[in-house]
Amino acid sequence: MRITETPCLPWLCSQNTTIAKHNHREDIRFFAFEPNEKKYQHIKHIVKLNQLNITVFQTCVGYVRGKASNDNVVPSFTGTTSYKLNQDGEYDII
Numbered sequence: 025m026r027i028t029e030t031p032c033l034p035w036l037c038s039q040n041t042t043i044a045k046h047n048h049r050e051d052i053r054f055f056a057f058e059p060n061e062k063k064y065q066h067i068k069h070i071v072k073l074n075q076l077n078i079t080v081f082q083t084c085v086g087y088v089r090g091k092a093s094n095d096n097v098v099p100s101f102t103g104t105t106s107y108k109l110n111q112d113g114e115y116d117i118i
Contacts, residue, residue, distance in 0.1 A: 041076040059115040
């Protein structure tokens with residue numbers, strides 16, 4: 025069995041895993057990365073509720089390893105957040 029690993033945005037991940045599930049593609053694994061605790065818990069709940077093949081990590085993905093913090097550049101009402109490198113930050117970067 026060939027395993028396909030697909031990192032994706034959480035909202036896109038749920039769409040893709042639903043399609044994979046309905047097409048009996050258990051060989052495809054999905055990974056979602058969400059540093060925000062509230063959003064992370066919501067995604068985990070949706071994954072469990074819908075029995076989706078998504079592994080969710082509470083971390084940032086970046087071009088360097090380290091720590092990050094919210095940079096407050098993107099308004100919170102957009103549902104998007106951006107982060108900046110910060111060695112005292114609350115989020116891990118992988």
